[in-house]
Amino acid sequence: HTAVVWFRRDFRLHDHTALVHALHWAKERQGKLLFFFHFDPYFSNERTYHHEYFFQTVEQFRQTLRQQYGIHVHILHGDVDDVFVRLIRCTRMNAIFFNKDEVGHGKERDDYVQALLQKHGVEVYTYDDAHMHGAFDVLKADGTPYKVYTPYYRAWRKRPKRFPLSIDMDLLSAHMLHITPLSEDDERAFTRWLSQCTKRWERTSEQDALITLQHFIESALPNYDKKRDIPSVAGTSRLSPHLKTGTISIRTVFHAVVQQFGNGYDEAVETYIKELAWRDFYHMIYAHFPFTKTEAFIEKYRHLPWSRDDERFQAWKEGKTGFPIVDAGMRQLKEEGWMHNRVRMIVASFLTKDYLIDWRMGEQYFQHMLIDYDEASNIGGWQWAASVGTDAVPYFRVFNPIEQSKKFDPDGTYIRTYVHELAFFPSPHIHEPWKSNFNINYPAPTVDHRLQRQRAIALFQMKE
Ligand code: FAD
Numbered sequence: 063h064t065a066v067v068w069f070r071r072d073f074r075l076h077d078h079t080a081l082v083h084a085l086h087w088a089k090e091r092q093g094k095l096l097f098f099f100h101f102d103p104y105f106s107n108e109r110t111y112h113h114e115y116f117f118q119t120v121e122q123f124r125q126t127l128r129q130q131y132g133i134h135v136h137i138l139h140g141d142v143d144d145v146f147v148r149l150i151r152c153t154r155m156n157a158i159f160f161n162k163d164e165v166g167h168g169k170e171r172d173d174y175v176q177a178l179l180q181k182h183g184v185e186v187y188t189y190d191d192a193h194m195h196g197a198f199d200v201l202k203a204d205g206t207p208y209k210v211y212t213p214y215y216r217a218w219r220k221r222p223k224r225f226p227l228s229i230d231m232d233l234l235s236a237h238m239l240h241i242t243p244l245s246e247d248d249e250r251a252f253t254r255w256l257s258q259c260t261k262r263w264e265r266t267s268e269q270d271a272l273i274t275l276q277h278f279i280e281s282a283l284p285n286y287d288k289k290r291d292i293p294s295v296a297g298t299s300r301l302s303p304h305l306k307t308g309t310i311s312i313r314t315v316f317h318a319v320v321q322q323f324g325n326g327y328d329e330a331v332e333t334y335i336k337e338l339a340w341r342d343f344y345h346m347i348y349a350h351f352p353f354t355k356t357e358a359f360i361e362k363y364r365h366l367p368w369s370r371d372d373e374r375f376q377a378w379k380e381g382k383t384g385f386p387i388v389d390a391g392m393r394q395l396k397e398e399g400w401m402h403n404r405v406r407m408i409v410a411s412f413l414t415k416d417y418l419i420d421w422r423m424g425e426q427y428f429q430h431m432l433i434d435y436d437e438a439s440n441i442g443g444w445q446w447a448a449s450v451g452t453d454a455v456p457y458f459r460v461f462n463p464i465e466q467s468k469k470f471d472p473d474g475t476y477i478r479t480y481v482h483e484l485a486f487f488p489s490p491h492i493h494e495p496w497k498s499n500f501n502i503n504y505p506a507p508t509v510d511h512r513l514q515r516q517r518a519i520a521l522f523q524m525k526e
Pocket of ligand 1: 290301303337344401402403404410428432434436439440442444
């Protein structure tokens with residue numbers, strides 16, 4: 063008996079739902095397991111930060127398994143039909159285990175692969191793993207999805223939370239099938255792709271993720287409710303890239319945080335848990351309303367006459383809008399493939415309400431640049447900022463980039479870190495450098511915020 067464990071966005075050994083079940087299956091049948099990764103041209107054909115970070119994580123996982131346990135993660139490269147037919151032929155597998163996707167391209171692929179494998183007589187076992195609660199677990203009493211976060215959260219919070227599962231590594235080693243790589247050529251293609259990466263990302267392993275969590279709990283969690291909005295301090299967990307690639311399990315994060323403060327109420331812990339629930343909420347929304355990748359959730363805002371001004375879009379992407387907090391955020395994104403949540407809200411609001419540019423253009427740019435890119439959270443975040451999504455910021459409450467800057471980066475530390483032209487600029491005017499007489503090589507503001515705010519509101523009022 064042979065079963066394949068298909069790794070997808072779960073590059074870890076702790077609390078890996080499909081792996082735990084696969085091992086149980088192998089133990090009962092005296093069977094063998096083989097680890098597999100599908101190097102899919104759907105992803106490899108496009109070279110984005112997010113794909114490079116992802117594939118580097120895969121390679122890190124393969125190296126760790128090889129070095130620590132002598133386990134090989136086999137790779138096949140090609141389209142779904144070709145790859146899975148080859149996999150069946152090479153392994154003669156009886157069963158496959160994987161953690162399934164409930165949204166987007168991943169869901170389409172899973173449904174297709176499942177049918178294909180079943181046609182070939184392979185038993186298919188799939189699991190919910192990436193979220194605390196799946197997209198169909200927390201619904202209203204009448205079985206329909208929540209559209210507002212707060213009642214969803216109340217129901218979400220009440221549900222029992224499964225504890226992380228552990229794996230017996232000796233038992234796993236005893237059940238591994240050791241064979242030569244299924245295809246040396248395909249594995250070489252993967253290595254070649256990696257060698258052409260534009261950036262080397264660090265701290266991509268499971269161990270790095272667990273250390274990040276521990277460090278967050280000890281240092282920032284106690285003040286999370288007070289510091290999470292200040293981009294110049296390490297006030298958040300920075301676990302999002304790890305949650306994206308699954309080098310850490312969401313249940314491990316949840317229970318580690320909750321246990322830290324016992325059963326009593328703790329504002330910092332509750333605030334953090336609410337963020338984890340936002341992740342599930344947007345995932346649930348996207349699963350039930352898949353059209354939101356390209357259409358506004360709110361029907362009357364589906365055909366707003368957004369601008370597609372390329373010159374302004376370039377200025378935004380390059381961090382040259384003339385608004386320091388916006389430019390700092392966009393430059394952080396370019397340098398680090400990550401941006402602080404408060405600043406994501408500011409730059410998204412700026413693109414849609416100050417430049418009046420289509421939120422979908424911003425969503426796509428983030429898709430390329432974010433190492434933590436998560437389709438559901440990104441769409442949710444963009445539609446929130448553009449006031450076209452479920453439970454979004456009302457269109458008349460337009461963020462003022464200068465006020466936001468003064469409030470959340472009062473002394474300009476964050477701005478100075480990323481906008482090098484302003485590195486030595488004195489504090490009082492750093493949020494509005496055009497008000498000083500210093501001669502600096504920094505762009506003048508590209509728009510008048512007051513005017514653009516009125517235009518943005520008028521855009522929405524046309525549809526009221
Ligand atoms: P923490 O504050 O430590 O939060 C812990 C975890 O909770 C995060 O890792 C994340 O998984 C989850 N979380 C926190 N805030 C949110 C939120 N608002 N929505 C959904 N989940 C949340 N997050 C992504 O993971 N991928 C994206 O592609 C993404 N795109 C975004 C786009 C926009 C326009 C906005 C406004 C937000 C976006 N977010 C996205 C949400 C949020 O900005 C990031 O999850 C957060 O900045 C990650 O940093 P952290 O791990 O330190 O967060």
